[in-house]
Amino acid sequence: MQRLAWAILLAAFAACAGLAVLVPWQTLIYLRTAHVGTATRAAALVGTLLLRRGAGEEPVAITPGKVYPRVVEGDLVIADSQSQGLLIFSEPAPARDLATVQIYPNTQVEIRRARYPRFAISPEPARIFLYVSIGRVRVTRWEGSRALHLVVQTPHGQAEVLSGTLAVEVQNERTDFTVRGGISRVQGRESIQELGRDQRARIGLDGRVEGPLGAGRNLLPDLFQGPLPERDPEGPVPPNQWAIFHFVKQPGEPAGRVAQTAEAGRRALTLARTGFDHAQTGVFLILNQDVRDFRSLQLHLSLKILAQDVAVCGVVGTECPLMIRLEYKDVNGNDRQWLQGFYAIGEVTPQTPDRCLPQVCPPPYNSHVRVPLGEWYTFDSGNLMETLRAAGAPPAALTRLRIYASGHSYAVMFSELELIGEE
Template identity: 75%
Template sequence: MNSGDFVSATRWTEAQLQRLAWATLLLSFTICVGLAILVPWQILTYLRTSYVGVQTRVVALSGILRLEHVDREPLAITPGNPYSRLTESDLLITDAQSQGLVIFSEPLSSAPQDLAAVQIYPNTQVEVRRARYPRFGISPEPARLTLYVRSGRARVIRLEGRRPLELAIQTPHGQAEVISGTLAIEVQNDRTDFTVRSGEARVGTSDQIRTLKSDQRARIELNGRVESPLEAGRNLLPNLFQTPLPERNVDEPIPPNQWAIFTFVKQPGESPGTVAQTSEAGRRALAISRSGFDHAQTGVFLILNQDVRDFRSLQLHITLKILFQDVAVCGVVGTECPLMIRLEYKDINGVDRQWLQGFYALGEVTPQTPESCLPQICPPPYNVHLRVPLGEWYTFDSGNLMETLQAVGAPPATLTRLRIYASGHSYSVMISELELIGEE
């Protein structure tokens, strides 16, 4: 190679090096700009989309609640022993004698708000498919809760949390999104019934979605056909948790469909107790309390004057919590339960009758503390007082009262008055989700 060729080759190499330097500089600049955009974007994405599991509380209200998970041994949840480690893919199973309650709450908070409550009825299977809450407070994302009801009956209550909630219920036949209020679900082999007891829900399949309001029902069949809106029975009671309640004598005539507070004290001068609207962890409630030494009653009542002779079904639903009672069970004659429901009516012969149901949390049934109101004090039917967990929300459904009262020879013709009250010496209770569903 002569010297000219060497100089030419050297110059070519210098040009290549210059191009390489520019390419490296441009690439470095591009990478720098990309990192300046990508790293903050990744951080913001993480802050936005990072989730943690929600806080849970599983309570067996009666019988044994079975919990299954693919990677763990089955677990038995018994009354009085709440379970707080529910995770995604957990399956809750009840048998004919058991029912449970699941409360989903905000995590990472010293005073968490409840997001939703799920009542699981007997012979039901519910799987938790998603239960997530944004890890960081600056995230605009909603909390997400998805439940799969394989079979049986459940009731889902959407509560008033601090963050938006996507609450979805899936079944083998379709799905529902609970927008607000309460949704009842019943899954059978060939269909699912979604019933909005209050609020609003969107119900359907991937092909068709229907919006339901209070007291409307949708049925999704095995072939995916959606029937809605269907009659779901109507709530005969006005809202108990909206307006301030006046105080009245229980025998004082007041307009129908207007709740009022009533009190009774055996010894003049003692405290009559208090009734106050309140909220607890996102749940509207009515708090009834009293501290005293002798017998008293504190509660609310409603004049109904509702003809039910053409009704085929009448069912009372209530959610309650007993916080304190000082009389064991329901007292010596069975009339001092910390919470009592008294539905008064006239039968088809015009005779005044009543249906009475008591609830208690403390004490054991003995000859001195009977399991129901004594026959010399109360007329039939003699409903056994129900023991509920102390300090836990408990959901009660009466069953079809038209059939119950017909069976004891006292079918109702006109509902006259409903009382819900605490009875005893000292007590503290709360009630929520009060409904009297009638179907004609």
């Protein structure tokens, strides 16, 4: 009986001691590893995105002008040949963006992991794993309040985005990883290669990493190196130096405001004005860049329209809340321009056309792009060398680039401005 009593007493002590250790230990593990789904939303920029859910759930069609807020792990986003879209991953609180994914035509992206620690005391990072089976994406990592493990996987290998922006193009026989800014680590079957800005790596069917290889270079200097001076864009200006310009139609009316800002780790430039008559507010750059030997020239930009009071882009199509004007000389020495406008409010009518009218602007005529009000929108021009050659005005030298807001009252932000040239 005494031995049984001692056995019970010792077992009870061992159970008590075990529980005293295991309960706090398991509680600590739970606090460290518990997670919630990362807030993820999808938007169609052009055409219609198809969102395929789990078994038994109906696919979701995402159309332009609407943001679908309930994207979760396991979802497959499909863009057909006429579609482009955007995935945005955010912290739960405060609502800061963790990463954005630009989805190009003929692309399929599966969200394999999108997790955020449930408790603030957890040292674990947020985790976003994407699988691109085919097509092209551009992944940008933003700096939030917590570390982020951001990985893009493909049939041939994977890349971890350590900072900045990574472009990924997947074809049947290979994957190309191109760093547009920051650092990424590319991993194949047997090797790892770290890439910096404007470097590229390729992984083929054998899983071998080739690189670093050359990539197209950004022809534009950093817009955020320091304070921007104010200059006359038609006057003598040093090349490759950004400057601010203003135009006010009626004397005495207020000029606009240009300010360098940051939003959720994203460096941006804000253009804003409140007035009653026409004005322009923006920045410009003298390029003097010969492009006759270039095979590709592509402009990339992210923008957010906060406010505008002129429907669409005005009665002649020149008052968009954001406009891009690339001036150049063609092969015959004639002055030309490529103009692209963006708007968020209004409907296209004969009184508010969807492009700049011929009596005001020379060809080629690009349709203005409608973007969601108050949402970041990513724009890629496509290959301007091919576009302008098809329009009968192939460029020989780029002379000036202007990014500006036009209208009466407006507020817009833009960032990620790049002009990528490949020779």
